[in-house]
Amino acid sequence: MDTEALHTERDRSSAPETHGSGAGEGSRSVRVSRQSPRRWSPWRRAGVLGGACAVFLLLLSHFVMQPFLIPSTSMQPALEVGDRVLVNKLAYRFGSEPRRGDVVVFDGTGSFVPEGVAENPVSAAAREGLSALGLAEPSDTDFVKRVVGVGGDRVVCCDKGGRLEVNGVPVDESYLYAGDAASHVPFDIVVPQGTLWVMGDHRSRSRDSRDHLGEPGGGTVPLDRVVGRADWIGWPAGRWSPLPATGAFDRVTAPEGAHG
Template sequence: MDTEAQHTERDRSSTPADGVEEEGSRSARRYGGRRRSPMSLRTAGVIGGACAVFVLLLSHFVVQPFQIPSSSMEPTLQVGDRVLVNKLAYRFGAEPRRGDVIVFDGTGSFVPEGVTENPVSSVVREGLAALGLAEPAETDFVKRVVGVGGDRVVCCDKGGRVEVNGVPVDERYLHPDGGPSEVAFDIVVPEATLWVMGDHRSNSRDSRDHLGQPGGGMVPVDMVVGRADWIGWPVGRWSGIEPTGAFSGVPDAPPGGAHG
């Protein structure tokens, strides 16, 4: 009896009191005897860097967020909106059309040549702007195309409307504060350039403000960054920027440009 009792005590001592080691053994067998280790800081850094490079490349070549800094495009675009600019829209032979909302570099047309920014702050701002976290450069603008190469654009007709190639345009996208333009003009758009205006005409510095300057307020087509196609932020304004049919009745300009 004593011998049997001793064997029983030894058996009990070989079994863990709380079962922790036994459970650990089963877990080790379940995962092949190896325990998973947390991701190292180096691995996390590499993954984060790769994601950042991907986002920057995507922003540079395909779609770029662009923060709206002013009310010049209201009601279509509000201050603080982040629009997504389609950089492929005009890459394969297509050109901006009347009614498109575009982002362009205004250097040489809206902004004098030679305007520079501190190199360090420029790099930081460009990186943040590429993610839509900072306002664009002082040379970047968002406006609507009203006239393309060869068009004659006149304001205003007897009804107070803008005319393109002799056809009045019903611009329903305009801000109700003011009309199509308080500034009278009659211009012919040179080839490979654009005449652009904001939707909030009484609060927009656009082609009209540069009529007497070199270039006459025309934006070269090759300075266009892309077409604003979507509003990506804030969440409550998620939507596409719908094309307008305002220019559907405007005929193409005759060879050599439209004339009165």
């Protein structure tokens, strides 16, 4: 028997067909598997990028640096209405405390604003998101003032020259609004430990610690209510600059037994 011929016939019969419907189906399956992945539209990419940027800015403003829109004239001339100051939230996070002369942003709940004052939750959430980006006025419980006295300080107004005294040392407040007195309201207070005595630079237009002397807390602000230190004016562009430091309190020393 011719076994070689038989093997040759088997090989031919088992060879795949290269024509007909089988070939067409095979080529179609190859074409389908090689299709490129669907691409995002430009609008979708822009939306995702915008959302990621918004989340990043919200996290940055919550933990590191928050824009704060100045709503009033109480801190003129250093800060004008409409300025966006950059509040350094890390300034007092690692054991440091506010110093005399610092401009701070704080939550006045319980000191400048009574406890229990609530805002509509929906409007509060919207306002908080916008104010965190410096696009809306801050909450009615948020304030910006200058630290005049820290825990243990005795703050008196006024001496014979009309100046503020801190621990018996007269303070020349060059940052005050032109023509303003140090205070038209006389006071003599020892600042409790763990709190701050704060005042605006435009004294005749500022509701500050003086206005809350007879209320719970005596007008002082607890340290744990301080949001951060105002370090820079970020907007408008023409006012971009650091807040200048003041040497007004350089001669003031802490009273015996206190830190400052």
